[in-house]
Amino acid sequence: MRVGVFDSGLGGLTVVKAISETFKGAEIFYIADTMFAPYGEKTKEQILQHSLDLTNYLIEEHSIDALIVACNTATSAAISELRRMFPHLIVIGTEPGIKPAIELSKSGNIGVLATPATLKGSKYQSLVDKLFSKKEVKLFEQACPGLVEQIENGHIKEEKTILMLQHWLKDMLSNNVDTIVLGCTHYPLVSETIKDIMGSEINLIETGFAIAKRLENLSKEKGHINIGPLKINVYFTGEINLKMVDSILDNWIDGGKIKVRNRYE
């Protein structure tokens, strides 16, 4: 099984990390589209175009059988089109884990941290409408512009990052929010800071393990046998903080800078 995965940067590696804990006998081709990061502050059309370019690249250069959009923002902008254009591929997207949050929360007060584009998207809105018609819960939504850049630069524990999070979490803290949905694959990388602010009892919902399970099930249906080594290649379109890559994944074997657009020039 050859699996393509993409995100705007380091965030999708949190999904690859979860996959690498249980998925075997496959090769992963990860692209961090850092030249165009952050996605969360771009238009839907721009994000869609990049998602199509990256998918075509993964098909042409690496003959992938499965595609994981390890990005909430790109899933919101492009997943329907990707499924329509590449019906032969297993296509798995990433959505904010609101459903597990509703199941887990005791106070019924739930926070959602995501990029501005994800929160504005109709996909997120319909997910919320569907789930919230079923249960009485209160939602505290917070867009976090600038947080992805801090993470990409490796400024995980810097004062500026802590101050940003303190500001965004203030309302949640004073309203007894007990569960926070990390609606961007970058945000698990600042989990510790979120816990420092909200208290260690806070439930943080991330989606990497659910995606890994989905990949296992869908690939099994296509005859994949889950044994043998998993090879991970990490490619990037712009600059990337390799120290951060190493701190998230210690077992990647190959990769480097690639040209996705205009690559035939």
Ligand code: DGL
């Ligand atoms: N990691 C992405 C997400 O899950 C995108 C972040 C960004 O580039 O803004 O939404």
